[in-house]
Amino acid sequence: MKTPGPWNKVAVVGAGMIRFGELFDQSYEQMAAGAWRACRESVDLGLDPSQVEAMFVATQRGTLWGQEGIGGNTVPSAIGLSGVACTRIENACPTGSDAFRVGAMAVASGVHDVVLVIGVEKMRDKSAEEGLLARAAGGHPIYTRGESAPVLFAPFATRHMHEYGTTKEMLASVAVKNHYNGALDPFAHFQNEITVDQVLAAPEVCSPLGLLDCCPQTDGAAAVLLVSAERAHEFTDTPVFVAGFGVATDHPYLHEKQDYLGLLASRLASTRAYEMAGINPKQLDCAEVHDCFTITEILDIEDLGFCEKGSGGAFSAAGETAIGGSMPVNTSGGLLAKGHPIGATGIAQIIELWWQLREEAGPRQVALRNGYALQHNVGGRGSGVSVVNILTRNAK
Amino acid sequence: MNTPRECHSAILSIGVAAPSLRLPAAQVAAGWGRAGGRGQVAVCSPSEDALTLAWLAARRALDSASIPPEEIGGIWWGCTRAPFAEGPSLSFLGAALRLQTNSEAALLSGSPHAGIDALLAADDAITSGRVRTALVIASDSILPALGSGLEAASGAGAVAVLLSAEGPALLGQVTTQWSPVLDRYRGDLETETREVYDGRLFREQVFLPLCQTVGSALTADPSSRWSLPDPDGRLGRTLGERLGSVKVVSTAARSELGDTGAAAPLLGLAAAMGDPGTLIAVGFGGGRATAISIQINAPVPGSSLVEQHLSGGQEVSYTEALRCRGQLSASGETVEMAVPPGSAMFVRGSHEMLALLGARCLACATVNTPPNVHPTCISCGAIEFEIVPLPLHGTVQTFVVNQTMPAPFVAPLPLIVLDLEDGSRISVQGASDGSDLHIGVAVDLQLRRYALERGVPIYGYAALVSTASENTIERPSA
Numbered sequence: 117m118k119t120p121g122p123w124n125k126v127a128v129v130g131a132g133m134i135r136f137g138e139l140f141d142q143s144y145e146q147m148a149a150g151a152w153r154a155c156r157e158s159v160d161l162g163l164d165p166s167q168v169e170a171m172f173v174a175t176q177r178g179t180l181w182g183q184e185g186i187g188g189n190t191v192p193s194a195i196g197l198s199g200v201a202c203t204r205i206e207n208a209c210p211t212g213s214d215a216f217r218v219g220a221m222a223v224a225s226g227v228h229d230v231v232l233v234i235g236v237e238k239m240r241d242k243s244a245e246e247g248l249l250a251r252a253a254g255g256h257p258i259y260t261r262g263e264s265a266p267v268l269f270a271p272f273a274t275r276h277m278h279e280y281g282t283t284k285e286m287l288a289s290v291a292v293k294n295h296y297n298g299a300l301d302p303f304a305h306f307q308n309e310i311t312v313d314q315v316l317a318a319p320e321v322c323s324p325l326g327l328l329d330c331c332p333q334t335d336g337a338a339a340v341l342l343v344s345a346e347r348a349h350e351f352t353d354t355p356v357f358v359a360g361f362g363v364a365t366d367h368p369y370l371h372e373k374q375d376y377l378g379l380l381a382s383r384l385a386s387t388r389a390y391e392m393a394g395i396n397p398k399q400l401d402c403a404e405v406h407d408c409f410t411i412t413e414i415l416d417i418e419d420l421g422f423c424e425k426g427s428g429g430a431f432s433a434a435g436e437t438a439i440g441g442s443m444p445v446n447t448s449g450g451l452l453a454k455g456h457p458i459g460a461t462g463i464a465q466i467i468e469l470w471w472q473l474r475e476e477a478g479p480r481q482v483a484l485r486n487g488y489a490l491q492h493n494v495g496g497r498g499s500g501v502s503v504v505n506i507l508t509r510n511a512k
Numbered sequence: 513m514n515t516p517r518e519c520h521s522a523i524l525s526i527g528v529a530a531p532s533l534r535l536p537a538a539q540v541a542a543g544w545g546r547a548g549g550r551g552q553v554a555v556c557s558p559s560e561d562a563l564t565l566a567w568l569a570a571r572r573a574l575d576s577a578s579i580p581p582e583e584i585g586g587i588w589w590g591c592t593r594a595p596f597a598e599g600p601s602l603s604f605l606g607a608a609l610r611l612q613t614n615s616e617a618a619l620l621s622g623s624p625h626a627g628i629d630a631l632l633a634a635d636d637a638i639t640s641g642r643v644r645t646a647l648v649i650a651s652d653s654i655l656p657a658l659g660s661g662l663e664a665a666s667g668a669g670a671v672a673v674l675l676s677a678e679g680p681a682l683l684g685q686v687t688t689q690w691s692p693v694l695d696r697y698r699g700d701l702e703t704e705t706r707e708v709y710d711g712r713l714f715r716e717q718v719f720l721p722l723c724q725t726v727g728s729a730l731t732a733d734p735s736s737r738w739s740l741p742d743p744d745g746r747l748g749r750t751l752g753e754r755l756g757s758v759k760v761v762s763t764a765a766r767s768e769l770g771d772t773g774a775a776a777p778l779l780g781l782a783a784a785m786g787d788p789g790t791l792i793a794v795g796f797g798g799g800r801a802t803a804i805s806i807q808i809n810a811p812v813p814g815s816s817l818v819e820q821h822l823s824g825g826q827e828v829s830y831t832e833a834l835r836c837r838g839q840l841s842a843s844g845e846t847v848e849m850a851v852p853p854g855s856a857m858f859v860r861g862s863h864e865m866l867a868l869l870g871a872r873c874l875a876c877a878t879v880n881t882p883p884n885v886h887p888t889c890i891s892c893g894a895i896e897f898e899i900v901p902l903p904l905h906g907t908v909q910t911f912v913v914n915q916t917m918p919a920p921f922v923a924p925l926p927l928i929v930l931d932l933e934d935g936s937r938i939s940v941q942g943a944s945d946g947s948d949l950h951i952g953v954a955v956d957l958q959l960r961r962y963a964l965e966r967g968v969p970i971y972g973y974a975a976l977v978s979t980a981s982e983n984t985i986e987r988p989s990a
Contacts, residue, residue, distance in 0.1 A: 252914075253918075257965075257972075258970075258972035261941065263939075267914065274951065320915045371930070
């Protein structure tokens with residue numbers, strides 16, 4: 117995408133989610149309906165459901181609840197919009213953020229004026245062993261055998277610690293900060309604070325990462341309403357605009373990474389998003405980044421340009437990414453505390469930024485200086501897919 | 513009258529392999545509420561079996577002879593029961609050894625006599641002139657019946673020798689004798705090997721008569737050193753006495769590993785091949801016994817490494833051994849491999865996985881691994897490649913240790929990104945508990961069983977921190 121920014125053709129005028137957690141009592145369909153209801157109620161000037169012209173459903177891993185491949189017609193039916201144009205998007209951990217990007221492009225293209233993007237993921241219907249852990253038996257029978265989710269990121273921790281002197285305490289500071297934020301977020305899976313000592317004492321999951329270095333397996337749903345910028349004021353007086361986005365890929369095998377110190381896909385995606393939005397990282401007021409593991413957030417804040425490569429551990433430990441810090445990151449609690457229902461994750465990050473940019477984030481509110489905020493996911497085999505969306509409250 | 517016949521080939525080198533676990537017999541006894549139990553047996557870890565042991569012994573024999581695999585005319589593999597009871601055991605082993613796919617190959621099985629069968633068949637191929645260099649492998653890892661005496665007697669191990677027309681050790685006289693009797697037994701519907709006869713009936717009417725006949729029929733001078741079968745840990749000594757108090761050199765391997773079945777005759781002589789003189793191996797099984805004499809004229813390459821390659825091993829409890837042998841498993845389902853063994857993916861990809869092949873870009877020399885999912889070079893985008901074997905040695909770029917894994921995985925499970933000697937890179941499992949790993953440490957790759965998926969063994973490579981000896985072996989260029 118070569119369009120120079122700002123690219124404020126699309127506005128977010130509604131955003132709502134259900135509280136994330138182990139939602140054993142809710143079906144996939146019930147979670148979707150809950151997110152839709154919250155989104156609809158968030159539209160300041162009201163939304164008539166018949167105004168929704170198209171939907172994009174973000175569900176990454178239907179196999180986790182045994183219903184692969186049908187989200188594209190299940191969700192419209194579940195939320196009372198059967199008949200509407202609907203497409204399911206899957207793009208690894210950035211599934212939700214990529215569905216958002218695709219929805220924005222659908223609006224920007226002029227094909228649709230009002231688009232609902234909804235992310236829904238059931239992570240806990242199967243046992244932990246049969247759920248996400250079972251991905252260890254997926255992929256290539258030899259070259260990815262045993263590659264559970266932490267294996268995508270823990271090798272970077274090993275190398276980052278070796279190369280830059282990053283410590284387990286520095287990693288722990290990410291978990292402590294995000295749990296602190298999560299305790300302030302009524303939608304977070306975990307709403308309790310933790311200490312560095314607790315993180316260090318937690319059982320090892322995938323050395324060098326321990327239990328509290330890892331995000332939980334979480335059910336959840338989140339939805340946002342996108343409209344063309346010209347029509348935004350039919351829905352709200354305080355729209356948030358899509359300033360830019362970027363998507364990038366990298367080779368899928370762990371042994372094909374350029375190095376084990378950062379994620380190339382994140383660097384490429386963010387470079388493209390900054391270029392499209394016409395801003396640099398210093399102009400961001402806050403960010404929601406992919407902290408599936410503590411090391412991931414440290415890689416992210418380096419790859420996204422918030423601090424120098426290699427300094428992410430110290431930057432985090434110094435409190436720079438806390439709500440009152442120079443670059444607040446994951447004010448929602450992040451994946452570590454809010455949870456990571458994959459398809460819903462990116463959309464929920466967008467929702468947090470929507471609240472921040474509308475100054476509706478309550479005790480988590482950051483100071484707005486420039487009116488820009490960044491959302492980021494990275495994942496897939498070899499962490500080979502990244503999506504970055506940049507939002508702004510500034511009209512064109 | 514049992515008149516000796518003659519063999520005509522020579523041994524160029526030898527390699528041996530032992531599994532990584534050792535089970536004290538006392539632990540087995542205690543498991544059944546009994547006191548006592550002497551000695552120990554070698555037990556395969558979940559990633560080891562008779563095929564991976566065969567591979568390791570063969571690699572070591574090839575390394576010691578400095579003969580590249582493409583010069584091997586054929587393999588003769590003796591194994592009581594190969595990992596695929598019916599199936600491609602032999603072609604899997606051949607692929608993993610990177611042999612030419614048109615080389616001769618024969619799998620001899622059905623009893624512990626199979627190791628001797630393999631040696632004699634390969635000798636014929638050399639003697640006839642049909643094959644210049646033959647790889648003979650004998651390996652075993654049987655599943656002993658629960659509660660049987662085999663549990664504390666049957667071990668696991670492998671031996672490989674390279675045969676050619678000339679070499680430092682010459683095969684000589686052979687005598688053989690058979691009788692239609694049972695010894696240890698496993699029927700078609702049985703998964704475990706069991707004993708049939710009363711112990712004294714077996715000893716006096718089956719084992720000793722057959723072995724004594726073939727042993728005493730050889731022309732052996734008193735200085736000859738013998739490898740004698742020893743199914744229960746006592747019969748070997750008795751046989752030695754009945755043969756005239758001969759000098760038995762197989763005791764050390766027997767004490768370390770237990771009865772290694774098909775591998776036992778040559779494994780028992782392996783260390784002794786370093787000293788000139790006459791060696792005699794006696795093989796027994798399936799109602800048959802064979803004795804063969806070997807004249808050592810100069811130390812056989814590889815023989816000096818035997819002691820080291822058989823020693824070590826981690827002691828395990830009876831419970832752990834049962835788990836490793838698959839005789840004790842948790843209830844419930846295990847996680848299935850996303851690609852089933854019947855998938856066409858394994859038809860496309862099996863050879864490149866077993867032989868550990870990469871695709872070297874003809875334009876920029878980047879090695880793309882695995883080849884069949886890389887039609888385009890990851891570095892430069894070119895589309896022409898040369899298929900190359902990857903080195904089996906490298907250093908750790910980075911690693912993790914999975915501490916929590918769903919069955920059938922066994923934690924701790926290290927996963928390692930490895931920089932290979934030729935500059936290429938792969939990711940593989942580690943074969944240790946991970947505590948010996950650090951960035952930059954040198955590792956060797958060994959063929960291991962990655963999974964037993966829907967009953968089908970799946971093989972790949974796992975990394976082990978290099979031992980000094982593996983590093984000092986002169987290696988043929990890959």
